[in-house]
Amino acid sequence: MxxxxxxxxxxxxxxxxxxxxxxxxxxxxxxxxxxxxxxxxxxxxxxxxxxxxxxxxxxxxxxxxxxxxxxDLLERLPVALLVYIISFLDLEDIARLSQVSRKLKMVCNSNALWENIVKNLCGTITPEMKELAQEIGWKQFFFTNKLQLQVQLRRRRQKQDAQNKNLTE
Known part of the structure; x- marks a missing residue:
């Protein structure tokens, strides 16, 4: 290696x-x-x-x-590099790292980090799922169970259908 x-x-x-x-x-x-x-x-x-x-x-x-x-090496790394490195850590380690400093807390809770984690751990993400994740936040999306996500996706579809119906009338 x-x-x-x-x-x-x-x-x-x-x-x-x-x-x-x-x-x-x-x-x-x-x-x-x-x-x-x-x-x-x-x-x-x-x-x-x-x-x-x-x-x-x-x-x-x-x-x-x-x-x-x-x-101070860790504090001086660019945010993009920190996000990349932290995305390979276990969830427990990310939680501990977020307690080290304000900068690391900000990075550990950032949408960019959780988007990387979701993309690395989940196989496919549909455009609809991506929109929902951007709406509620990637960290919240990651910790929401599948049934709740399906309910939220169904509600989004119904809301969009109702908006489209109102536009056509």
């Missing part, structure tokens, strides 16, 4: 908040975690400072809290 992974597993870059213009990069490869930084300043005392880098194996990175504190 590891042979299917690319050499670079994750890479992100960022600039420190103003007034600092320092630049940093986090690179995770199959073998190590690399944290690089560049001091960017017009001040004369900072002109001589060289870029720095810290190289650590995955085990060293996990055991070194000072390296981890430099960069």
């Amino acid at each position: 590891a042979s299917l992974l690319q050499e670079v597993l994750f890479e992100t870059r960022g600039q420190a908040p103003a007034p600092s213009k320092d630049f940093c990069q986090l690179l995770v490869t199959r073998r190590q975690v690399i944290f690089r930084w560049w001091k960017i300043s017009l001040r004369s005392e900072s002109r001589e400072s060289r870029p720095g880098a810290t190289y650590a194996s995955h085990e060293d990175f996990l055991q070194n809290s000072s390296l981890q504190s430099k960069y």
Whole structure:
């Protein structure tokens, strides 16, 4: 399985908040975690400072809290990538992860995540089912039992038929 992974597993870059213009990069490869930084300043005392880098194996990175504190990996991932990763977790793990932070709670309750989960676990989703899920929310759609969904779909059809009948009259 590891042979299917690319050499670079994750890479992100960022600039420190103003007034600092320092630049940093986090690179995770199959073998190590690399944290690089560049001091960017017009001040004369900072002109001589060289870029720095810290190289650590995955085990060293996990055991070194000072390296981890430099960069909160999970919080800095783009939402789309978080949704993709979280969609592979068990429901219990998603519930626990939603308690970690506000951002993760927002992602764990998002329609995008639950749409991915429904599509991964359910075989086919008809356009009518998709409309209902968008109306009531994908998470609610996922946790609603089949009989209740059938009743709701029947009600939607009856409502649409009544609207179509009123339009034709």
